[in-house]
Amino acid sequence: MFLKTYFTIVPIVLLFVSTFSIADTHENFVQCLYSYPHNTSSSISSAVYTQANSSYSSILDFSIQNLRFSNISSKPLVIVTPLEVSHIQATVFCSQRHGMQIRTRSGGHDYEGLSYVAEVPFVVIDLINLREINMDVENRTAWVQAGATIGELYYSISQKSKTLGFPAGVCPPVGTGGHFSGGGYGFLMRKYGLSADNIVDAHIIDVNGNLLDRETMGEDLFWAIRGGGGASFGVIVAWKLKLVPVPSTVTVFRVERILEQNATEIIEKWQLVANKLDEDLTIRINMGRATTQNGNLTVQAQFESLYLGRIDQLIPLMQKSFPELGLVREDCSEMSWIDSILYMAGFTDNQSTDVLLNRTQLNGLSFNKGKSDYVRDPIPNVGLEGLWPFFFEDEAQSAFVQFTPYGARMDEISESETPFPHRSGNIFHIQYGVSWRDAGEEEAQRHINWIRRLYSYMETYVSKSPRAAYLNYRDLDIGVNSNGYTSYNQASIWGRKYFKNNFNRLTRVKTKVDPLNFLRNEQSIPPLMLKGRK
Template identity: 75%
Template sequence: MIRQRTYFTIVVISLSFSFASSSADAENFVQCLYNYPRTTTSISNVVYTKTNRSYSSKLDFSIHNLRFKSNTIPKPLVIVTPLEVSHIQATIICSQRHGMQIRTRSGGHDYEGVSYVSKHPFVVIDLINLRGIQVHVQKRTAWVQAGATVGELYHGISKKSKTLGFPAGVCPTVGTGGHISGGGYGFLMRKYGLAADNVIDAQIVDVKGKLLDRKAMGEDLFWAIRGGGGASFGVIVAWKVKLVPVPSTVTMFNVGRRLEENATEIIHKWQLVANKLDENLMIRINLRRVNSCQTRRLTVQADFESVYLGGVDQLLPLMQKSFPELGLVREDCTETSWVDSTRVRAGFRRDQSPDGLLNRTQLSVVSFFKGKSDYVRDPIPDVGLEGLWPLFFEDEAADAFVQFTPYGGRMYQISESEIPFPHRSGNIFQIQYGVYWHEQGKVASQKHMKWIRKVYKYMEPYVSKSPRAAYMNYRDLDIGMNNNDHTSYDQASIWGVKYFNNNFKRLATVKTKVDPQNFFTNEQSIPSLCKRRK
């Protein structure tokens, strides 16, 4: 009994000391911010500590995954929502002075919550107030601040031009800061490549608090932040992007085929032609479970979702020639504008206002989520697909999906070393696995996480090898994590080569040059090659 009481006393004292220490760190850090000399707008209005009434609402607003919203998840000591670059500079300098880590959040869609969760005392820089967009139609360029969402960018472009677009993602609430720095792809990928392929300048605040553009940062750092993840090197402030021409009319279709409607055979043919189709045509497959109308039993449906850069009269002959197995007819197709196609693909109804793209919250109810990714270099045989279908019938797969996104076109024309994103020629398509659930508690989370890991393991024989590649924007801590703030290059390579292949060493070299002491660090940040100071 005496030992138990002694242990309890020690724990209470330890926790109390830790809380007091953290509170003192936060107070000293905030005082440093207030004393920072170069801010033109008072920073006090954008600083939120845990004692502030708005703290929880500011933190929770951009959390799109309930896995990282529970009380057991570490919370930032301070949240800063900058109104100007000097607020970012002050936060970086004061964080270093007072031993705080920085996590930078632009949209909050990080699959593992890395942009707003840390085990160490940390500060969140939430860029939600820095979301200005300047579109220059004649130059076909735009400056977009890192806190703007993909939807806000699409909306801003459409207000200035009906025949310009940008090749970024489908989800409109994703922040451009993280999305573009990790690659970024959508229905324009086969025509124009990734979002990161179309960046022509950028602004970043480095570890010294300096604001750098492309010329000032140099080509090595500019290379690294376009696909290598900006959070490893500094805080991205803005991107200058190249806008791309789109026709005034595009054609969409979404055709569902179930297992009893020869879905397996149609998917097999899709694998043979999807990466060879006209580059104006993107057809991705979304696999999910549904109830069969015929048997009233569970079945798997393959939704063939497409955007074609042209009219239906051009699309139908192309499909009849290259992919007649789908059975596409005119009634399946809808002609619309490019920006409206982005709204519909995001889940909006056609009769909803285009201003819906400005909504920073999810279209559906926020739930728990886990995602993973793969790349496929050889067609998955029918026996492989047929072994996948039963996994959809398990209880945990009620709100699961497996998505196939085709390659080809522009993606095959760009070198794998042009930017850090290496997944180019040789890939037929990319796979995204995802599972949602709504039940609270550790047991439910473990069940669904176990399910998606089982699917991932099952797919191993049919996907890329040495390494088994993965997409950084579908961050997956299962594939490896840094040990600590000074993880060795070899340790980080366990996950690094899966995201970046042969580009990983160059990323580490750039990191060593611009952030040798590894201040900008997280569970999957690029490591510095410098040895740790004793």
């Protein structure tokens, strides 16, 4: 296996306090990389891109999934695309020695661009070359390098088994490194929990350059990287996953209802039943602007579902639990689990699973902004009615609000099992999104202000004390760290929204593994030793 040779490379790396200038940073950092002792024939020179390199821009732009961050001035001085573990270790060592911060990128889908944007001298470790996947069907496990996408993972599973799957998201180009470390969820969540709940081992490089597995990193660090984000604690190299059984035939459907078809009342009922449905059934709602046959604007609610069974089982279940939707056999399609991945990702019928290997967005890139919420009590009719006018505004042309149900397995896992705390008691999760195509600060602010107003409106109807948020939908509006030292109290403003009481344990882990806070960004976990500092 590709991981067996890793543990022969464990150099001792000392932490340095950086007082170097940017001029010193660039050339000396690169020379440090070249002189670092590597243990194989893979030359690091072929993995290093400075701003003077002709391929620099194409390498940087390839994994940028949000055009908001494609033309900003705060770009990395150097991009390293490691071919082996020692290249990461060299980058960690030399970054500390020459006053560079690190950003680690696996897929580039982070909503605030934190994996490739910084206001200080920094280097990007782009894991795009570390994407190998080794399947062990007999033991229902897989080792997945952190640079692989979830699409590549799904494809690899489908090539080996028709009755195994993995609970992760619906967007194939998302990188496994960030997706899993932030929790990761999809249509198997109610049956099997999050991606992070199904990780049984990992390999991570810490700030001292040591390559650790679950045994050598210890249970505290292993706990922290499964939902607490990996970038605060090290550079994740690979995950060992527990694959889950799926039936050879599943059923999917999409049913649209507009306001004039009683969409509001159907959503009201959905809130009462969605988290109580059979664990094999997940129905989420996508809401956005639509146009009626008469050409009038309206709001459409799309009920999108995966059922781990056949149509003959689904129809009676829906008639009993959710007859208001009016589901009929003609709305449903039976297919394999891997085909349901293509269906949910928006690919056309009969498309080859090879499309899962594509690392770019299906519908092209756009400028976008996202936010999130959790709901513990049903939103009343008046709350929903107040939401609809937002979709008639000009900025909402490509906006959506998505409700994803909880319950079932998510109710069975304690809040402290992983850093991801949003478990029992939540009816559903909300994702808000807005996108636009035209560049310019004025255009960006119009759309960002729109989603902020929407978010403000929803405050009455969502979780409180704290108003919870989902880490993988990074949102710098809810709080940021300082450029220098950040106090525990300052970080708690955003930290408790993502992690609730688990934030305390995350800071203790951080204190143990990175006491000088080398690995930091605008929303990184601070060490406790910085508590109270300005």
